[in-house]
Every structure is written in C-alpha cells, then in structure tokens.
Amino acid sequence: MASEPSASALADSSFSVSLDSFRLSSEAWSILVALVAAVLAYKIWTDHKFKLPPLINPPQTFDLSGAAVKKDFIQRSNELIQEGSKAFGGEPYSVISDTGRVIMLAPKHVDEIRNDPKLSFLKNTEHDFHAYLPGFEPFGAGNAIQILIMVAKKQLTKFLAKITKPLSDETAFSFQTVLGDSTGMNYPSINIPLLSNIVGYTKWHEVGLGQTILNVVSRLSSRVFLGPEICRNEAWLNITVMYVVDSFIAAERLRIVPKPLRRIVHWFLPECQRVRSHVAQTRSIIQPVIDARAREKRAAVEEGRPIPTYDDAIQWGEEESARSKYDPAIYQLAMAGAAIHTTTDLMTQLILNILPRPELLAALRSEMIEVLGKEGWAKTSLYNLKLMDSVMKETQRMKPIQSISMGRIADAVVHLSDGTIIPKGMKVAVANTLRHDPTIYENPLEFDGYRFLRMRQTPGKENQAHFVTTSPDSLGFGHGLIVDPAEPDLGNCSGKAGDLGRALARDNTALV
Template sequence: MASIAQPYSDIKEHLRVLVILLSTAIVLLLVSSLKARKKSPLPLVNGNSWTDPLGIEAKKRFMTSARSIIAGQLEKAPGKPFRVVSDVGELVVLPPDFAPEIRNHKDFSFTMAAYKWFYAHLPGMEGFREGTAESQIMKLVARHQLTHQLTVVTAPVAEESARALRDIFGCDEGWRELSVRSACLRVIARVSSRIFLGQELCRNPDWLRVTSTYSVLAFKAVVALRFWPAPLRNVVHWVLPACKAARDLVQEARDLVNPLLLERNQERRAQAKGESVLYRNDAIDWLEELATDKNLNYDPAASQLYLSTAALHSSTDFFAQLLLDLAERPSLAEELRQEAAKVVSTEGWSKGSLFDLKLMDSVMKESQRLKPISLASMRRYTTADVKMSSGDIIPKGSLTVVSAYRHWDEKTYERPDEFDGHRFLKMRSQAGKQHQAHLVSATQDHFGFGYGLHACPGRFFAAEEVKIVLAQMLLQYEIRLVEGSDSRPVTAGLNMYANPSSKISVRYRGSSF
C-alpha cells in the first residue's frame, strides 16, 4: 500500500509547492503594483479595481478602446502626461509636445523598452532580440548598406515585385477576389527576401512559410504573454502554444540559413585564394562584412528573422491599407497609374524615377497619417527619475510612449478625418514645410516611421519597396473593393491594422513595364 500511496503523496506535494509559488508570485505582483502607484505622481486612467487586482479587465478595455481612452485624457488635460493600464502593463503616455525632449535623452532607453515590450530575452523571441542587440548591427545595416544600396536594389525589387504580383494575384482576364492582407503578405515576403537573402531563398516555399508565419506567431506569442503576471512569464512561455510555435520556427530558420551561410563562407575563403567568386549584393553578405570589419557578434538566422519580421509586419500592413484606400477611390488610383506610367516609361525603374512619383508619395503619407502602425510611437524605458521641462516627474522604471494624437488633430491638419491624397503634395509648395511633406520625413506631426534617434532606420528602403510594388500593382491590375467588405482599419491596443477580413477584386490589365 505504501508503494501505491507514495506517488499520490508526491503529486500532492508538487501541487502544494506549485500553489505556494503561484500565490507568492501573485502577492509579489500586487505589492509591486501598489508600490508603483504610490511612487508615481502622474494621474492614472483605465486603472485596476479591487475586483480586478491583476488588471485583466483593464487590459481588455485597453485592447478594445485604447484610442478613445488616450484621446479622452489628452482632451481632458492637454499637454500633460498620464499613466494608463495597457496590455503591456502600466504605460506613461506623453503628449506629442514631449517628442523633441525625449528623442535623444540618455535616460529614455530604446533597448530596454524593446526587451520589456517584446520579451526579447525569451527563447523563440530571437527575431526581436537581434533588433535590440547592443552591437546595433541591424541598425548599421539598415542605415548604411540597405540605404546606400537603394540605387542598386531598385531594379531587382521592381523585377521581383512584377513576378510576385503575377504569381500571387494571377493573370486572369476576369475579376478575381482575394483576401487583401494575405495576398499582400505573400508579395512583400517575396520581394523583401530577394534583397535580404538573394535569389537562393526568396522563392523557397519553406523560407517564405517560415518568415510569413513567424511574423504573425511571434506577435501572437507576445500578446499571449502580456496577459500573464510578469513573474510567471519566464515559466509559462514554455507551455503557451504560440511561444512553442515561435521556437520551432526559429529552429527552422536556422536549418535554412546556416547551410547558405556555410556556402558563402566557403566562397570567401576561395576568393581569398584568388579564385573568382560571384558577389551577391544581399543582407547575408552585408551582415558578415559588418561583423568582420567591426568585430561584432550576431545571430545570422535570427538577424534574417528580424529583417523579415520588421519588413513584413509594417510593409505588408502599409501596402494592404493602400490597396484598400485606392480600391475605394478609383479616380485617385487612375491618377497614380498615369503618373507611374509616365515616369517609368521615360526614366525606367531607378531611385530618381521613384523620387518623381510625387503624388504617390503624398498618397502613401496620407494613408499612413490616417492609419499609422500604432496609436503611439517612441517606446522607451526610463533608467532614472526624469524631470521634464513641464515640471512633471517620470519615475525610473516607467515604460513610456508618445501619443500620435496630432495625426487626427484639426490644429495640425485641415479636415483631419478626410482622406486627401494631394495633402502632402500641396504641402511641398508651402514655405518651411517642403521637407516635412516627404513620406520618409519623421516629424512631431507624423509618426508614421517614428521620430528621433530611433526613427525606423529602414524607412528609406521600406518606402521605396512599397512604392515600387504599388506602382507595379497599378500598372498591371485594376482593383476594386468587394461589395460588403469593410476597408476601415481595426485597432487592438495601440496597434492599428489594415482590416484582415477585407477583400478586393483584381483584374489583370497586362504588363508593359
């Protein structure tokens, strides 16, 4: 009997220990939450209640109503920072006026915020970790190699986008109905991989599946983790399905990238011996050259996942929203098609010709104004108590964001709720605003690509990539919104997405470029 009872006794003991650990974690969480509330002098909105001590209901409210919660407090107390319980925990929201003050502030850490926001230290989150690495190798690649290579990569992007559009949207003479987000994801995955990994993997179905799936599952894993108390995240990530799927995809990425990297290294050794080797102008070589020249450590497969995730998440959403905006505005789409036809027929596909697509640049910036990727920008984590010029104290250990409220503020933009494709084209002729009107310009009034020292370093490539794909789309296809489809973006917390349920119809018009 003793031998039979012993296992049950062990199980009961394990359960008792587990209950104690969970209870301790919850108590620690409540104590730390109460301490945080006492420490900060900033007003709190959407706070926890005694019936919701872990903030689960508050987080749910924020997920569904973040825009109205933030806008309501900014209207109630203009120009004043405040705290809000969000899906990531307690956030300090700063009004747009604070952007210049914190843009390069040493006590507002970008890297620490990324770790806190995306749990970059956990297995499976390596795609986020590489973007926060202290070596900053990814930022160097985006700012230097990728940006400086724009004149060289324009033609390959144009070629790959034309091919990808025909493969994915088809060449049907009749109208074909498609899920806009799904189709855009496949196109952007192809085009981005052409630049990041070259022709070897850009059409590889396994790599395209890994990158497109990882960009979705990694964010799902982050959202799932946010609903768990911080002390438990280091444990529960092992059993959450999205986290396990992300870990599996990281391993698949290594299995695909590492043999390619080995082959490239063999080619470099052959080149060092004087043998002729084909130079491949892609991110694999850029990263290796940077790591060698500057003696930097990096994770090749995770770096490719980071590049792909950054490109797919934002560029796919941007392209999808543009198609929805233009499907609703056929006359504007025709204006853009004529502009693209005129420019490309006379100048070809080049950096200069893309610069001359001025109406397209304006339309893209207007689409991004009305639906940025986020309701707030400039994620930071304070490493010390900071006294702002307003006299407000931002406590050490605060996660902070700057509201993108000006995007929809009538004091900043005339008729801010109206889509005006010519808005930024007209701004180019206004004294003192010429440079603010460009798509890639990062200003206090437009956080489409962020602002300050950590504004998106890859925005020049992203802008060119989406501009090329959009031009190719308009030159090759007619588009219209499927009846009953909703083109309005959806909001989840701070994130704004092109409606994933929206559908468009496309009809191939032929290709002459």
C-alpha cells in the same frame, strides 16, 4: 507489549495535526498578504515620490495580477488613448497597457525626448516582446535589433539604388504567382475583399486583400535581404509571414501572464511553440547558405582569386557584426519582422484608399506612365512619383499602424521641462494625436491624396511633405535617434506601390 492508543489520544493527535496545518496555512496567507501590501505600498510610494501623472484606467480592487485591465486595454486601446488625450489635453497622463504602466506624453514633448539617451527604444522592444525567452531572440536589444539598425542606416539605403529594377521584376513575378497569370488560367479562389478582373478574361475572381499583400511583401523583402538564392524558397517565405504573426500573438498572450510565471508558461503555449519552431527552421535554411559562401571564400583565397562579395543582408550582417556576437538566423528574422509587418499594413490601407476613388487611381496611373516612360526604374524615378508619395503619407496619417508612438523605457530618472518626472524603469510613449489636429491639417478627418503634394509646393514645407520625413505631427515611423528600422524599406514602398499601380493599370480592380 505496548498499549494501543486510546480514541481520545487519536482525537487529540488529529486535532493537533489539523491545528498545525491551519497554522501553516495562516502563516502562508500572512506572507502572501504582506507581499501584496508591500507591492501596493511601493506603488503608492512611487506615485507620491515621483508625482506620476494620473492613471486613467486603474485596475479593480481584486485584479491583483492586472490581467483584466490589460485585456481591456487590448480591446479598447484607441478609445482609451482618445479619452485620455481629450481629458488631459497637452498634459501627461498614465495608462495601464498590456505591456505595463505607460506615461503618455503629448506631442509637445516629442522634440524634448526624441534624442534623450536615457530613454531606450531598444530596451522597450526587448521588454514588450520578451526577448529573454527562447524564440523571441529577434527582439533582443543586445544583438539583432542593433545590427538591423546599423544595416538599415549604412547598407540598405545605398543598396536600394541597385535593387530598384530587380525589385520591380520580382514584384511582377510575385503578383503573377499570387494572383494568377493574365491569360485567364489558374485563378486563385480566395473568398475575400479584392476582386481583380484580368484583361482578356471576363469572369471576375476573388482574392484576399490582406493575405495577398502579405505574400507579395514577404517575397519582395526576401529579394532585398537574401537575394535570388532564397527569396523564392517557399519554406522561407512561409516562415517570414508566420513568424511575424505567431510572435505578435504569442507576445500579447504572455503579457497577460505575471512576469515571474512567463518563463514557465511559454513552454506550453502553442503560439510560443510555433515561434521556437520557426527559429529552428530558419537556422536550417540560412546556415547552408552561409557554409557554402564560406567554402567559396576559402577556395578563392587558396586559388589566388578575388574573394567574392554579396549584396544582401547576410553579407551586411557579417560586416556590421564584426565586433559583436552575431546569430544569422535571429538577425534574418529581425529583418523580416521589421519590414513585413509595417509594410503590409501600409500597402493594404493604401489599396483600400485608392480603389474607391477612380479619379485618384487614374491620376496615379498617368503619373506612372509619364515618370517611368522617361526615366525607367531608377531611384530618381521613385522620387518623382510625387502623387504616389503624397497618397502614401496621407494613408499613414489617416490610419497609422498604431495610435501611440516613440515607446521608450527610462534607463535613469528623466526630468522634463514641464516638471514631469519619469522614474527609472518607467515606460513612456507619445499619443499620435496631431494627425487629426484641424489647426495643422484642413479637414483632418477626410482623406485627401493630394494633401502632401500641395505641401511640397508650399515654400518652406517642401521637405516636411515627404513620406519618410518624421515630425511631431507625423509619427508613423517614430521620431528621433531611432525611428522604425523598417523605414528604408518602407521608403522604397514607392517602388512597391508603383508596381502595384502598374498591376492596377493593367487590371480592372474593385472592392466587394
């Protein structure tokens, strides 16, 4: 019979197990420390090899994941960019943003990098919005954005000439739906900034400015992109609004998470779950329309009739994607995201600038009455809304949607003329600081709705004054080979703003 182990033997055994566990733990810690040291050594080596510009917001010693410095950037991005631009003048510097380390270039570098094929706008968007994760496919450089850019350049600009009048009608319908009829019945009662006193009704009622504009813009964009079949589908309108909101929030939250963990974490974040749900709902709305059109085309061929064509983004996407993979649902969300977010911000700021200035509002009303009275709703009439165009450009100058522009990722090492080296894989952007430069703009911190109207009348500067014209001192749309894909739609904001002006001309409006 085997003897029982002695107490001494058990103690020795327990000590041995504990010692082995300690050794394993020590080995694990050694590996972890070695990995951290390797990462730090690589960063130091990279900084030294490429002489990276100085970093204005280095992370704290124990902020190994960079989460703290990223959160600080989210809260103080404008302040940090202003501090960096002031401290370094026209010289490059680096900043750790929520998307990673970025080399901030001065406006003097704009023309040098604007068309450099080694600096990729598409890959930068793909990186910042996690296009490799389910639900974020509309931000993918490989398909949706490329097709979107081709549609914007080749199809949308030409189509706007046809859509001006229908867009005006849809604007009137949208305002009536969102704000209520002018009969004094069925008023919305949203308790935020904009007050609208409908003619013939003496009681003021409140509506939320931001949400109102967001709803109207989503309806107008859907009219341009999807035609009358879907543009008033409430489920689709809700998706176009909420996908933009949820995807931006979800992307920001994921940026705080170390990249290796994002493929796991995104399954559990509520915002990411909603983003995936929006994509699934989009497929259920768009696919039946595509299937119905396919049946119509087959029937036309069988019956010997002309094959029907459609002037909307579904048709354009099929045409531009003939030689590449095409996902209609992803593409439609990319279109909506590009147009709605930027347009809503601009229109909201536009109203906030117009309403406190009754003289400017009166002048805009007069311009609309004169131009539309002569020409009606045509593309040429939009060109002749010159004061409106000036007010829009001044609005964008005063408060662009973001303080940096021209975000890119380097596909290869880039050498700038001043000796700055941009390593492969490094992000770059340009600080949008010239918009407040007193050597370019008189009284740059003051809003002047007539600023660019006067510039139009200055020989040699006529074209620089147009709302959609980009330059180093006007980076609202970016600058170069790829500008904001929403620019054609934003360019047609003159029509949307004109309809807004018509609403303002009809109604008495004020800010609380």
